[in-house]
Amino acid sequence: MIKTGEKIDTSFTLDIVDGDVEKRVAFSELLDRPVIVTVYMKNNTSGCDRQNKSLAEKAGDIAARGYKLVAISKDSCNSHKKYAEKLGIGYILASDPDHSFAKATDSLVEKKMYGKTFHGPSRSAYFIDTDGTVRAVIEKVDTANHAGELLEKINELDS
Secondary structure, X not given: OOXXXXXXXXXXXXXXXXXOEEEEEEHHHHOOOOEEEEEOOOOOOHHHHHHHHHHHHHHHHHHHOOOEEEEEEOOOHHHHHHHHHHHOOOOXXXXXXXXXXXXXXXXXXXXXEOOEEEEEEOOOEEEEOOOOEEEEEEOOOOHXXXXXXXXXXXXXXXX
């Protein structure tokens, strides 16, 4: 996994949903201010719903601290639009079916489900500066209090 102080390759592209707008962007285009990228597995699953509900409740507080919030999963933009409406999400949802972000952050991990082993992205959060430098990483997200742990980390970084 990428370490604090390292830079990620920001040239990969993602399909994003930002409000009602769907578009393809280079990741570097999202870095107009510091960004928190939070990774979750799939829309409409219990842990991911808890994670995104927590974020939706505090997204304004995170934005007020100067950070752009981006949540990434492999779901399509069409799924993201419905999910955002369902949960009242006002931050960017990114579709990453090829795990481009996980590859850029070296965070593909071995997982097991129903007796099968596969590789997928780590449920983590990354604080990334405008030049692509990773300022902090939360390696294991607390789904129920995710926004709280992000705000706590912002306090650490800004002190």
